[in-house]
Amino acid sequence: MNVSARNLLKGTIKSLVVGVVSAEVVLEVAPGVEVAAVITKASSEKLGLTLGQDVYAVIKASDVMLAVD
Amino acid sequence: MNVSARNLLKGTIKSLVVGVVSAEVVLEVAPGVEVAAVITKASSEKLGLTLGQDVYAVIKASDVMLAVD
Amino acid sequence: MNVSARNLLKGTIKSLVVGVVSAEVVLEVAPGVEVAAVITKASSEKLGLTLGQDVYAVIKASDVMLAVD
Amino acid sequence: MNVSARNLLKGTIKSLVVGVVSAEVVLEVAPGVEVAAVITKASSEKLGLTLGQDVYAVIKASDVMLAVD
């Protein structure tokens, strides 16, 4: 499936915390660069996520803000 | 200002397209890794964005999805 | 690619309006039920969207609100 | 109240999972078509949500992505 989201960042799962409804997943997308995602516990289970797995972070361009120092 | 957004990715502006209301900004956050943002034209002007400028992509963890091949 | 987004609604493109940065795409996902999406013009072109095409609306569960009459 | 969100999908609550902060609500919006929402537990209680209740899924067009097979 090819998604309209402009941003697809490949990474490896470094941590996985699962709550009642939500799960927090942290990926390393480049050496020293991490991306955190909060998805539903149900999605986490559907995708069968585990530590060390290679996955993509998918981010819609309209959800990205910019900041300057 | 220290923001609760879990994801801060430093990058350099590679392209900038400005419409009537919105602006699309593409950053290179690592060699060969790009992140696209759609912000308001007004924000783009307030931040004084220009090609080649170093900026941060700021992304809330709840806006990140995951995908597996 | 298998995405964590809980909501995948199959539909047919009924209208397509393209601006400088953004594009609005309206799908019919069931008889008389439409879903509107705003994506970047760049994504619209990357996916090669055209009227009558079958596509999926992909929606993260945390982006869905509920309302009662 | 008339909302700017382009997408209003009427459905019936099929499941309801409540955590400490968040609640996950799954609606059937057409035969065999489900939409999952994650809202706050506080909103779930304010709306008095229960299984079998008729509610609307409200989705902003800029939160909808598209995907093609």
Next chain:
Amino acid sequence: MNVSARNLLKGTIKSLVVGVVSAEVVLEVAPGVEVAAVITKASSEKLGLTLGQDVYAVIKASDVMLAVD
């Protein structure tokens, strides 16, 4: 219609900029406090928005970040 969004801020429309797809609307929600919204041009027309009109900003709690100085 009663919406699950936790945040409803009443305000008066101070400016309205309409593009091909999107419209930017700025409200004053308290003396000196403004909130900007980007919605579709179609929604802006459906709601019949005009300068000086009283409207509500509706914001899902999961779309709010926090920042400290």
Next chain:
Amino acid sequence: MNVSARNLLKGTIKSLVVGVVSAEVVLEVAPGVEVAAVITKASSEKLGLTLGQDVYAVIKASDVMLAVD
């Protein structure tokens, strides 16, 4: 850090509920006007949030909907 988000509302933390993954924070941004945010527990701890603290709600304009009575 200067953020592209159009909306920065200064407020005081009135309540704080922490779950396994998420935290809900309610601010008073003007007398009688509250804004609720759901952020990750990890962000809440990183920012060291406490009752009575002055913080900013940061909201991207594309996450704001409008409603009329």
